[in-house]
Each structure stands twice: as structure tokens, then as C-alpha cells.
Amino acid sequence: MQKVRVIIVDDELDAIKNLKWEIEQFCEGVEVCEVFTDPMEAISGINYLKPDCVFLDIEMPEIDGFQLLTLLSFKDFEIIFTTAYDQYALKAFRASAIDYLLKPIDTDDLKKSIEKVRERKKHTDFGKSIKDSLESLWEQRQDQRVALNFSGKIKFVKLEDIVYCKSTGSYTEIFFKDDKSEILSKKIKEVEELTDNGFFRVHNSYLVNLKYISEYIKTDGHYLLLYNGKTVPVSRSKRNDLLRKLNV
Numbered sequence: 001m002q003k004v005r006v007i008i009v010d011d012e013l014d015a016i017k018n019l020k021w022e023i024e025q026f027c028e029g030v031e032v033c034e035v036f037t038d039p040m041e042a043i044s045g046i047n048y049l050k051p052d053c054v055f056l057d058i059e060m061p062e063i064d065g066f067q068l069l070t071l072l073s074f075k076d077f078e079i080i081f082t083t084a085y086d087q088y089a090l091k092a093f094r095a096s097a098i099d100y101l102l103k104p105i106d107t108d109d110l111k112k113s114i115e116k117v118r119e120r121k122k123h124t125d126f127g128k129s130i131k132d133s134l135e136s137l138w139e140q141r142q143d144q145r146v147a148l149n150f151s152g153k154i155k156f157v158k159l160e161d162i163v164y165c166k167s168t169g170s171y172t173e174i175f176f177k178d179d180k181s182e183i184l185s186k187k188i189k190e191v192e193e194l195t196d197n198g199f200f201r202v203h204n205s206y207l208v209n210l211k212y213i214s215e216y217i218k219t220d221g222h223y224l225l226l227y228n229g230k231t232v233p234v235s236r237s238k239r240n241d242l243l244r245k246l247n248v
Contacts, residue, residue, distance in 0.1 A: 001029040002118055007049065008035040009042040009068070010057040010082060019055060019082065019105060026107050027114045039063040043071050053078045053117045055101075066197035071244050078117045146194050148174065150182045159198065163212045164232055165191050167205040177212070179228065200245050203235045210245065 006023070010016050016035045023030050033049055036042035039060055046054060058065040058081055065081060081100040099113050148155050157174075166173045167188035174191070175181045184191065192199070192207050201207050208224060215225040222234040234242060 002121060004030045004053060004114060004117055004121065005033045005049075005051045006030060006053045006055060007033060007042070007046055007051045008055045009037075009039065009046075009060075009065075010035075010055075011037050011039075011060040012057070013037055015057070015082070015103065019110075022105060022107055022110055023114075026111060029118075030114055039068050043068060046072055046077075047074045050074055051077050052121060053080060053114075055080050055082050057081075058083045064197075067245075070197060070247075078120055080113050080117070148182070148184055148194075150184060155182070159195060160209070160211070162195070162199075162209055163226060163228065164209060164230070165207040175230070177228070200238075200242060202238050202242055203233050206232045208232055213246075216242075216246070 008016050008019055010019070016037065020032050020035060023032055033051060034045050036045055040063065054077055056065045056068065056079060060068075063071070065083075069075070069079070079099070082103060082105065083100055084103045099116060101109055101113060146157055146159065148157050157176075161176050161178075163175045163177050165175065165188055168183070170185070170187055172184045172186055172188045172191045173181050174184055188201075188205065188207055192201055195207065198211060199207055199209055202224065208226075212227045213224050214227050216234070217223050217225060222236075222239060224232045224234060226232065
């Protein structure tokens with residue numbers, strides 16, 4: 001039987017212990033070579049250990065599962081999301097051929113997922129699915145609409161129509177690609193939670209849609225020049241993470 005080397009990434013230690021026990025008890029020929037609760041440590045571990053498969057939690061503090069994947073240099077592995085995520089995401093996973101396991105994880109579903117990995121490992125394009133599937137998933141997520149409650153109205157907005165967001169205390173100003181803006185009665189952290197992998201918090205007061213960045217200026221305090229000519233500051237603490245996010 002072909003051996004499968006896996007890594008588990010989840011910010012909840014109990015979830016890791018439970019999944020590791022399930023794998024060791026019911027999945028013959030599978031080696032859990034490492035587990036991580038810290039996403040940044042997981043990035044280094046995946047790049048170094050080069051597993052066949054990664055069990056990845058989506059909802060983690062600081063860096064979620066989608067962001068983690070974009071920061072990796074090694075991507076030749078299969079991905080299985082472990083999630084209690086919303087129905088939209090699950091529909092997107094199915095369409096993108098990305099495998100997922102709903103928490104609490106069912107043993108039979110786990111065994112089926114491992115068999116899929118083992119079957120894919122026989123082919124020369126093993127690991128290609130993570131690249132193709134993530135591109136497909138990103139396209140679908142960009143078409144996702146979020147309901148934003150502006151003063152006197154609820155507006156259903158495509159994420160791709162948002163250029164950037166600026167914090168104004170307890171409120172956030174949303175700037176759209178048609179050069180219009182709206183004030184939202186939410187803090188920017190709450191807005192950040194509504195967005196996805198294509199957005200990045202470059203500053204305590206600014207959240208940017210990465211597709212609209214034209215230039216990253218490293219002089220005069222570091223700032224971004226957006227496609228519409230607007231500029232957004234980049235805080236010192238966010239610079240390295242932003243460059244990794246942009247694959248620079």
C-alpha cells in the first residue's frame with residue numbers, strides 16, 4: 001500500500017488530537033509527520049517537510065486557511081479542509097474539486113478522503129489540483145456578494161467591486177471601483193471578517209483588495225498606489241507579510 005505523509009494544521013489542539021487519533025486508528029499507511037497550531041510555523045513546516053496532503057482548518061486567528069495557502073512556496077500536495085464553514089464555501093469546494101471534512105469529522109468520510117489522495121498520488125499531475133482548484137475557488141469567491149447595512153438601506157455588494165476600506169473610528173468607509181463610497185456602521189475588523197483571501201489589512205486603518213494594487217512604493221514611508229490613483233499607507237508591521245502575500 002502506498003504510504004501517505006500528512007500534516008495537520010488547526011488552531012485548536014483538541015481538534016488536532018482527535019483527527020490524529022482517527023487517522024492512526026482507521027487509516028492504514030498514513031503517517032502524520034507533523035501537526036501545527038500556529039499558521040506561520042505551519043508554513044515553514046509544509047515548505048520543509050513537503051507532505052503528500054495537508055489537513056487544513058479554515059477559520060484560524062491572524063491567518064486563515066486560504067491566506068496560509070497563498071504564502072506557501074511548496075504547493076505540490078493535496079488539500080483537505082477541515083471546517084464548520086458556511087454553505088456557500090462548501091458549494092464552492094465541491095465545484096472546485098477541493099476535498100473537505102465537516103467537523104466533527106466522520107470516520108467514513110475521513111477514509112474516503114484519504115483514498116482520494118492515495119488515488120491521485122498515482123498520477124504524474126499529483127498536487128496540481130491545489131493550484132487549479134484554488135484559482136477556480138478564488139474566481140467563485142470573487143463573485144460572492146456580501147450584504148452591507150448602510151444608512152437606510154441594505155446593499156448587496158460583490159467583493160470584486162470593493163477597492164479598499166478605510167477605518168473612521170467605529171465606522172468604515174467603503175470605496176468602490178466606480179469611485180463612489182459608502183459609510184458602514186461597522187469597525188474595519190468586522191468588515192475584514194466579511195472579506196476573503198483577496199483582501200489584506202495593510203494598516204490598522206486600511207483594508208485593500210489586492211487586485212487593485214498598481215505599485216508598492218518603498219520610499220516616503222511605504223505606501224500602495226492603487227489603479228485609480230489613490231494611495232494607501234502600509235504599516236511597518238505589515239510590510240513583510242504583504243510582500244509574501246504578493247509573492248515578492
